[in-house]
Amino acid sequence: MLSYQHLYHAGNAADVHKHAALALVLDYMTVKDKPLSYIETHAGRGVYDLGAPEAVRTGEAAQGIARLKSGFPSDHPYIRALERCQNGLYPGSPAVALGLLRPRDRLHLAELHPMEHSALKGNLTAPNVRIYRQDGLALAQSLCPPEPRRGVMLVDPSYEVKAEYGRLPKWLAGITRKWNVGVVMLWYPLLTSQAHKPMVQQMKKDHPDALAHEVRFPPAREGHRMIGSGLFIANPPYRIDAGLAGLSALFERGA
Known part of the structure; x- marks a missing residue:
């Protein structure tokens, strides 16, 4: 959906959940001295200024990273990714990945929105990063299985088109057949409408x-329909449960 720009929502509570979980997975995956591939289907602009009028207007970052950051231990990989982002900017998932991966790892980032794609190209420049302006789900199909075969994929649609809930289970099943060793993380919002439930059940x-x-988590503002965040992880890394349990406890505490 070409109208979606994540700057309005950057650093919200769902971002904290998604990015902290991604950081845990990448931290685990890079323990082995073997290269890996990272694929992202909806990359956005990569980094975000949370002081921009768009971000301030929604108040979502104030209810997200500003409220929750103090609850993380200082050695958490998410905190390391935040500290590696320059000029006080907030790292989107591509920047989290680039901050935690190694020069020999390969990153493939898709973003279809022309302005976001242009910003992404300017924000993330590294020899091991390749940026595509095309549909991310189609790109993932064309890349899988990637080289190196070890790796992680993050699927983070906007869900502005309701049909995405219906198409994603079949798409995910196809990806995991082609790339049966890849860790595939699919994010979804928990909405008051419960629109995610049939998709997750399938x-x-x-x-x-x-x-x-x-x-x-509480709605970011009165009338806001998002009340939580979900990640469906196919081929989850061994022992990732403990790190995710820590995330659950942090959100239950609220800080």
Whole structure:
């Protein structure tokens, strides 16, 4: 959906959940001295100024990273990713990944929105990063299985088009057939409408060994329909449960 710009929502509670979980996964995956591939289907602009009028207007960062950051231990990989982002900017998931991955790892980032794509190209420049202006779901299909075969994929649609809830289970099943060793993380919002439930139920049926991790939080403002954040993780890394349990506890405390 070409109208979506994440700056209005950057640093919100869902971003904290998504990016902290991604940081845990990448931290685990880079323990082995073997290169890996990172694929992101909806990359946005990569980094965000939380003082920009768009971000301030919604107040979502104030209810997200500003409220929750103090609850993380100083050695958490998410905190390391935040500290590596320059000029006080907030790292989106591409910057979290680039900050935690190694020069020999390969990053493939898709962004279809022309302005966001242009900003992404300016914000993330590294020899091991390749940026595409094309549909991210189609790109992922064309890249899988990637080289190196070890790796992580983050799927982070806007869900502005309701049909995405219906198409994603079949798409995910196709990706995991082509790339049966890849860790595939699919984010979804928890809305008051409960629109995510049939999608998650189908994915659990298709992937009985996968992991679904959800956290809940208060609406960012009156009338806001998002009340939580979910991640469906196919081929979850061994022992990632402990790190995710820590995330659950942080959100339950609220800081």
